[in-house]
Amino acid sequence: MEKQRFTFSKSDRLKGVKSVALLFGEGKSFFSHPFRVVWNYTETHPGISCRAGISVPKKEFKKAVDRNRVKRLFRESWRHRKKILDLLISKHNKEIDIMFIYTGREIPSLYTMNSYMDKAVAKFSLILESELKEDGNPERDSLRPKGNQQL
Numbered sequence: 066m067e068k069q070r071f072t073f074s075k076s077d078r079l080k081g082v083k084s085v086a087l088l089f090g091e092g093k094s095f096f097s098h099p100f101r102v103v104w105n106y107t108e109t110h111p112g113i114s115c116r117a118g119i120s121v122p123k124k125e126f127k128k129a130v131d132r133n134r135v136k137r138l139f140r141e142s143w144r145h146r147k148k149i150l151d152l153l154i155s156k157h158n159k160e161i162d163i164m165f166i167y168t169g170r171e172i173p174s175l176y177t178m179n180s181y182m183d184k185a186v187a188k189f190s191l192i193l194e195s196e197l198k199e200d201g202n203p204e205r206d207s208l209r210p211k212g213n214q215q216l
Contacts, residue, residue: 073144076110079118079162084109088162095192097185099169104189107162114154117143118164125170135167138175142182149186150193157197163189 079085084107092105110116119139121132143165154161165185173181 069148071144071148073117073140073147076113077116077147079116079164084116084162085118085164088164092162092164095188096168097181097188099167099173099181100185101166101168102163102185102189103166104161104163107160110160114151114160115147116162117147118162119143120164120166122166122168125168126172131172134172135169138173138178139165139167139182141175142178145179146182146186149190153190153193153197157200159197161193 079088087107088103088105092103094101094103096102107116119136121135123132126132126135150161150163
């Protein structure tokens with residue numbers, strides 16, 4: 066049996082001014098304490114189902130050491146949980162960019178960060194499943210009124 070590798074490689078990271086600008090310009094968002102999660106479907110990176118990024122505001126964490134600590138904890142927690150979303154997204158042949166903005170005011174422990182990530186990934190999975198069901202059901206689209214039609 067082959068060991069499963071949990072990685073967060075360079076190609077899995079959300080980077081680039083254009084990608085981030087597009088994400089914040091056209092993306093959808095939700096809140097799962099202590100993260101504000103912004104996400105969007107994309108087609109800019111074939112072969113990679115989910116790219117993720119983290120932002121920790123300077124306003125809350127003045128010292129770079131503290132911001133980097135939160136980012137490090139996020140990356141460690143995310144690399145163990147991204148497989149859940151990868152399976153869901155790739156099953157529907159979609160690609161997603163996702164940005165986590167940490168809104169907490171204290172540096173969490175790894176255990177706490179893991180529980181935060183579990184909640185955020187579970188909530189995002191539910192949102193994605195409901196969206197993908199709506200997109201993949203042509204019967205539902207035919208039942209919707211088009212334009213100014215009334216039922």
